[in-house]
Amino acid sequence: MIWDLIIAPFADFGFMRRALLGCIAVSVGATPVGVFLMLRNMSLTGDAMAHAILPGAAIGYLVSGLSLGAMTIGGLIAGMVVALASGFVARVTTLREDASLAAFYLISLALGVLIVSTRGSNVDLMHVLFGTVLALDNAALILLCSFASLSLFTLAILFRPLVLECVDPHFLRSVSKLSAITHFGFLALVVMNLVGGFHALGTLMAVGIMILPAAAARFWANGIGALIAAAALIALLSSFTGLLLSFHYSLPSGPAIILVAGIVYGLSVIFGPVGGLVVQNLPRRHFES
């Protein structure tokens, strides 16, 4: 019974195993980046960047059809251009980063929708927007795993300056020249994980696996390391459960995974031990000073 429900889909079907591997790669790679986005009050930046990569993927599609390489390169270029251009405008003019990012991502998104709708069919648009985690081929899996590894490696290198850039950017600038490198390196990681994620979950859902587990983890852990571990665990659990739900009930897999993550988030808000609603309202005696 439990075998049939939980193990059999993965044991019997290759595409489910591939989907699981792809989701594991996306979960492990994207969630640490999501935790930092959340801690820097940049959660919506992830969403904006996800929209920004659409035209790049669309142009890649125009050039060579549903090609993994072309769409990946296109997405990376579009994401980096938007990240660099908005970061540049924010650093050299008085426009705040959120406003300049909004401006650039909206331009990019409009361009993307225009390209997809004039040249592609609706099916293609659905593919880019919602991904195809159940149809990941070898090349796509290698790409997802490479992106996840590269992302973790880069994050490990940038970790200390990135934490300082979040907590006390003026101090970082006073002791080191790494501030700008850290900022743009981090945005590059966001873009890379979103591009990897969109092959599995689509441009809109990729940001979900980045942000939702991070937001849920805030209710389970305090330290930065624990937050990242908790977020990755929640992402893995959501991927696994979401894939099973999509298998048993014939649901689209991307939204199923993100909705499970959303349910975990909802439960965390209520029952999470770190500032969750229940804990906040428990009659607890305060500590002696």
Next chain:
Amino acid sequence: MNPALTFQNLTLGYDRYPAVHHLETSIVSGSLTAVVGPNGAGKSTLLKGVTGALTPLEGHIEISGFKADDIAYLPQQSQIDRTFPMSVIDLVAMGLWREIGAFGQIKRSARERVDAALSAVGLTGFERRSIGSLSGGQMQRALFARLLLQDANLILLDEPFTAIDAKTMADLLDVIKGWNDEGRTVIAVLHDDATVRAHFPSTLMLARELVAHGATDTVLTSENQFRARQMCEACASTPHICGKDAS
């Protein structure tokens, strides 16, 4: 009387609006200097110029006797995100940045110096607390511990005693005196005249332009303070292209 810092016709500002205007003076090496002046006088801007965070619009800052990275800077507290989940010891240990950089590990001897710095500011036992749980005074103590570890030749403090109680201020003033006794140069932006008179031998009064610089008694006079306020109000009127420009 070697100068540690020489400001040569220094103009610093944002978007062409000068916040420090044609400043021409020098800070003696090993001195303990208070920077005073009305709000908007360019005090914080001057410190940012010295750290290199702000490029001069005109003129320059000459640093003599030590390297440009041998500077420790305490920003105003409001610029630190205290909601970030970081422990006190992690924040303080970042004072070791010049030794450990972005990747180096903290060795046992360095760890002992972190403990010593925490004890010097009275925060022993707070190592594992998160920075969000500290009071304003405790946070300032932690930031002073970080400054101690930075072991810098020149120490810049931007309003170190704002919203700090008397006991904490006395303890932190002891730390500052210790730096001065060790021959380090300390520059602090301050608002409280009594503190300046009691603890800072020399004073630089700014109102975008230099009002006065010298022994505190001769600088902190009511005439100078009146003049500084007037100069700041005059600056607030409609801007025009500065006639003092060399070109």
